[in-house]
Amino acid sequence: MRILATDDDPIILELVSQFLITVGQHDVVTAKSASEALDLLSKNDPAYIECFLNDIQMPQMDGIELARQIRKLPNHATSPIIMLTAMSEKRYIDDAFAAGASDYITKPFDMIEFKTRISMAEQLVLSRKTVTAKLFAPSALKIAVGKDDAVDLHAPVELNDIDNVIACSAMENYVAQLSRSSLFGSTVFAFTLRKPETYCEALSPAEFKFLLEDVAECISDCLADHQFLMTYAGNGTYLCITESGWRPEMSKLMAAVNLHLNQMKIVSNTSAELYPRVSAGNAIRLVWKSNDQVLSALGKAQTSAEHAAAEFERLKSDFFHTGRLA
Amino acid sequence: MSSVALQIPGLDRIRLRFLDLLEHRKVNIARHALAAWDGETAEEINANLEAARSILHQIAGTAGTVGYEALGITAQHCEAQIIAHIEGPYADLAVCPGEIIWFIDTFVEACDGLAE
Numbered sequence: 001m002r003i004l005a006t007d008d009d010p011i012i013l014e015l016v017s018q019f020l021i022t023v024g025q026h027d028v029v030t031a032k033s034a035s036e037a038l039d040l041l042s043k044n045d046p047a048y049i050e051c052f053l054n055d056i057q058m059p060q061m062d063g064i065e066l067a068r069q070i071r072k073l074p075n076h077a078t079s080p081i082i083m084l085t086a087m088s089e090k091r092y093i094d095d096a097f098a099a100g101a102s103d104y105i106t107k108p109f110d111m112i113e114f115k116t117r118i119s120m121a122e123q124l125v126l127s128r129k130t131v132t133a134k135l136f137a138p139s140a141l142k143i144a145v146g147k148d149d150a151v152d153l154h155a156p157v158e159l160n161d162i163d164n165v166i167a168c169s170a171m172e173n174y175v176a177q178l179s180r181s182s183l184f185g186s187t188v189f190a191f192t193l194r195k196p197e198t199y200c201e202a203l204s205p206a207e208f209k210f211l212l213e214d215v216a217e218c219i220s221d222c223l224a225d226h227q228f229l230m231t232y233a234g235n236g237t238y239l240c241i242t243e244s245g246w247r248p249e250m251s252k253l254m255a256a257v258n259l260h261l262n263q264m265k266i267v268s269n270t271s272a273e274l275y276p277r278v279s280a281g282n283a284i285r286l287v288w289k290s291n292d293q294v295l296s297a298l299g300k301a302q303t304s305a306e307h308a309a310a311e312f313e314r315l316k317s318d319f320f321h322t323g324r325l326a
Numbered sequence: 327m328s329s330v331a332l333q334i335p336g337l338d339r340i341r342l343r344f345l346d347l348l349e350h351r352k353v354n355i356a357r358h359a360l361a362a363w364d365g366e367t368a369e370e371i372n373a374n375l376e377a378a379r380s381i382l383h384q385i386a387g388t389a390g391t392v393g394y395e396a397l398g399i400t401a402q403h404c405e406a407q408i409i410a411h412i413e414g415p416y417a418d419l420a421v422c423p424g425e426i427i428w429f430i431d432t433f434v435e436a437c438d439g440l441a442e
Contacts, residue, residue, distance in 0.1 A: 108390025
């Protein structure tokens with residue numbers, strides 16, 4: 001894997017280069033500043049670099065802004081960006097992930113942990129290479145319109161260019177980072193698109209992804225007054241994590257999202273209005289939870305939203321089975 | 327330092343380079359600390375403290391990884407003291423807290439200990 005490491009400390013650059021070459025036989029390119037890194041990217045084939053290691057605290061442009069600039073480059077919308085930094089405060093962690101970081105390592109770093117993180121990034125790069133190879137294969141056109149290439153309803157999908165929306169793997173890393181920093185005062189909650197399977201079946205893969213992006217944008221707009229991060233976890237479910245101090249009222253939030261969706265008037269390629277609506281699950285506070293419990297809370301938030309969406313649909317058709325009279 | 331770090335070929339060379347740079351960085355930190363202590367305006371004091379903090383931040387991030395954990399922690403403490411002052415309620419006064427100078431003195435002493 002070709003890695004661009006950017007840090008204003010020559011010792012860190014030397015250490016990281018030596019380590020990466022030793023453990024993974026990676027190709028390492030180094031830059032002493034964010035502007036040098038961007039210059040290097042502009043002068044080479046955009047796909048030359050496959051993974052980024054950014055320090056945060058650097059003169060002029062910091063590593064968070066560098067991550068934001070890298071994400072704007074067409075070839076790096078999904079490339080792994082690992083922040084390698086001594087800044088362990090939550091505000092830096094939040095800003096880094098919101099700017100597009102996929103992982104976060106605090107200095108002084110443990111080499112075993114560092115090796116694990118790099119391996120994860122490498123797996124991500126390899127999996128994306130496979131997808132790219134498939135897309136550019138001679139039979140790609142046939143596959144693209146075939147049934148086999150449909151978006152997997154149950155799998156996470158990366159949604160790009162939406163404020164505070166990050167990849168599912170980045171969300172897991174973010175949550176793990178919070179656990180390590182003993183910062184548990186956050187809340188997780190989720191929204192599930194009602195009857196996602198009907199949209200997945202009826203729409204083309206591209207249309208379905210556009211729909212997922214529109215819904216994500218709508219939720220993001222409704223949360224804009226708060227600090228949050230969101231990811232699409234698959235199965236029509238959007239997982240959100242928000243700052244401590246704000247515990248969302250889920251029924252009001254759900255109503256706001258659905259009103260916004262109604263106003264957006266989302267249509268298919270054939271101009272048919274789609275009427276997507278979401279159901280909200282329970283808001284779960286992460287206070288005093290251990291790492292495993294935090295991950296389990298994410299699962300619970302997801303399950304409760306999916307259950308709420310299923311229940312909404314069931315009650316629509318099971319009205320006469322509830323014991324009430326019509 | 328983890329066993330993996332110890333296995334990196336060339337680590338001794340990196341540690342020597344760290345110690346070489348440390349001497350230069352220590353002098354710069356001490357120079358900025360003295361300039362802050364002698365400073366007559368809040369801007370002058372804070373600019374020098376900020377410059378010292380920036381160098382301490384680099385040392386705090388590297389020292390532990392190359393095997394000098396105690397020095398890294400000392401640098402972190404100095405950095406925290408400076409941040410507390412710069413972000414605190416007295417940052418607009420032309421005063422350099424004596425605690426910062428005391429912490430930096432401890433750091434300089436730790437650097438000298440390593441050099442010996």
